[in-house]
Amino acid sequence: LVSGRLCAALVASLFVSTAASAQVQDRTLKFGYSTFEAHPLGQGANKFVELVGQKSGGKIKMKVYPATQLGSETQTISATQGGVQDIVGTSTAPLVGLVKEYAIFDFPFLFSNEKEADAVVDGPVGQTLLAKLSDKNLVGLCFFENGFRHVTNSKRPITTAADVEGLKIRTMQNPVYIDAFKTLGANAVPMPWPEVYTALESGAIDAQENPYGIIYVNKLNEVQKYVSVTKHAYSPWAMIMSKKLWDKLSPEEQKIFVDSCNEAKTYQRQVSRAEDAKIISELKAKGMAINELSPEETAKIKAKLQPVIDKYAPSVGEELVRQAQTSI
Ligand code: EAX
Numbered sequence: 001l002v003s004g005r006l007c008a009a010l011v012a013s014l015f016v017s018t019a020a021s022a023q024v025q026d027r028t029l030k031f032g033y034s035t036f037e038a039h040p041l042g043q044g045a046n047k048f049v050e051l052v053g054q055k056s057g058g059k060i061k062m063k064v065y066p067a068t069q070l071g072s073e074t075q076t077i078s079a080t081q082g083g084v085q086d087i088v089g090t091s092t093a094p095l096v097g098l099v100k101e102y103a104i105f106d107f108p109f110l111f112s113n114e115k116e117a118d119a120v121v122d123g124p125v126g127q128t129l130l131a132k133l134s135d136k137n138l139v140g141l142c143f144f145e146n147g148f149r150h151v152t153n154s155k156r157p158i159t160t161a162a163d164v165e166g167l168k169i170r171t172m173q174n175p176v177y178i179d180a181f182k183t184l185g186a187n188a189v190p191m192p193w194p195e196v197y198t199a200l201e202s203g204a205i206d207a208q209e210n211p212y213g214i215i216y217v218n219k220l221n222e223v224q225k226y227v228s229v230t231k232h233a234y235s236p237w238a239m240i241m242s243k244k245l246w247d248k249l250s251p252e253e254q255k256i257f258v259d260s261c262n263e264a265k266t267y268q269r270q271v272s273r274a275e276d277a278k279i280i281s282e283l284k285a286k287g288m289a290i291n292e293l294s295p296e297e298t299a300k301i302k303a304k305l306q307p308v309i310d311k312y313a314p315s316v317g318e319e320l321v322r323q324a325q326t327s328i
Contacts (some may be wrong), residue, residue, distance in 0.1 A: 024248055029062040032070030032079075033089035034193050036217045040275055041237055042066050044144050044268025045089055048239065051260035060256065062087065072192035074173060081137040083244030091146050091235045092129075093174035099132045104316045104324055106176035108305040109298075111234045114273060116328045117145070121236050123327040125320055130238075139246040142261035144268045146235035147211030147276070151228050152220055154206050157291040158228035161185075161301045169207035170196050177209075179308045180232070184301070200224060211235065212279040213272060221286040229292045232301070239265075 031049065035041050042064075049062045070076050070085055073094045079085035095102040104110070104125065111117040120126060121143045130140030151158055153167055165185035171177040173190045181188035189205055199205045200223040208220070215227065239261050246254065284290055293301075313321050 024245065024253065025056075025059045025061075027061075029060070029086040029245070030065060030070070031062045031087040031089070032065035032076050032085050034068045034073050034076070034091075035066065035214060037064065037066040039213050039217045040268060040272035041089060041144055041146065041213070043271050044264050047267050048260050048264035051263055052256055055256045055260060056253070060253065068194045072194050074192065077138075077240070080240060080242045083137075083242045086242050086245050088240050089144065090238055090240065091172065092143075092238050093172040093177060093235065095133075095238065096174050096176070098136045098138075099129070100315045101132060101317060101320055102129055103174075103176050103312045104129075104320055105236055106174055106180075106233060107309050107312070108176075108180050108232050109302045110324070111148075111328065112231075114145075114269075117234045117236070118269070119327040120324050121145075123323070125324045125327060126236075128320060128323075133238075133240060134243060137243045139241045139243050141239040141241055141258055142265050144237040144239060144265055145272050146237045147213060147272055148231045149209045149211055149233045149235060150215075151207055151209045151230045151232070152215055152224040152288075153208075153226050153228075154200070154203075154224055155226070157226050157289060158230065159291060159293060160297050161304055163228075164301075167207045168205045169209065170199060170205050171209070176308060176312050177233070179311065180305050183305060183308055197223065209233075212276050212283070216279045216283060221283055221288045225287075225289060227283060227288050227290045229290065230298075230301070232305075 031045065033041065033045060037046070045064055049064060052060050052062060070079065073090045076085055076088045077090055077094060080088040092102050092105050096106065111120070126143055133140040151169070155167060156163055158164055161184055164181070166187065168187045168189060169181050170191045171181055171188045173192065178188045178190055191199065196208055197218060200208060200220065209232070241257060280290060
């Protein structure tokens, strides 16, 4: 009798997973993100789509919707929670509204180089943060890289903390960024990315901060004069699937998505890092003035921002902060 029941349960579960797999293979999955396809993130996204296709023998198909076609990062995260969108690639900063521990990635000057970033993002801290998304109807697959962020503005080169004072700067919709720029005396204006170019063009804001790749593909050289290499924070980019979709996948299909994400990640980071060096000279050629900050001035800015880290460390939790420090 027991084995009969077991057998019936097995048959039922097999039936469920076969039916579900057919469902996922019958339609083209929607994968939306905010930047352009030419950006290293877009190239990584294409690599991911290609790998999932290959590993599933052409059975799992995805279509990419770059350049905020499906909405801003917060909108596409919500759509993915609801299962209206299947996959989203997003900077992690807007995730803090859902999972407060993500704030650790926004701590100013947490990482000083890519090696440190990779160690934390791919280590226990990153794994914990990916897992935390499951309470929010999301499944974290892996992290790509947006990169180290620098301030651009239309007023002056930033060489000291004082140069940031009074700048009207767009920040991502994230409390750590808002507090950090307020602490430096800027007027921080949180704004979804799709509104930023127009706001810079009209002069509604003076400044924004993003990695080289985003500055370049969005042609911010047309509306900004100065790039100051502040390297004040690092943005990982989370690849996230709707839990509604995930729960319909067989374990083999789930593995295809996770493995493809991790393989695409290695490729994506290589492209991102190789392109940075080229972009700097391109931006100069397009008339942008690029300046580095001295280590002394960077250290002063870092010291001014320590209270911001102290403010958010409790919501991240001692254990994660300790793990991050250990991984670095
Ligand atoms: O995800 O909003 C931002 O500044 C992000 O870095 C950008 O849209 C890429």
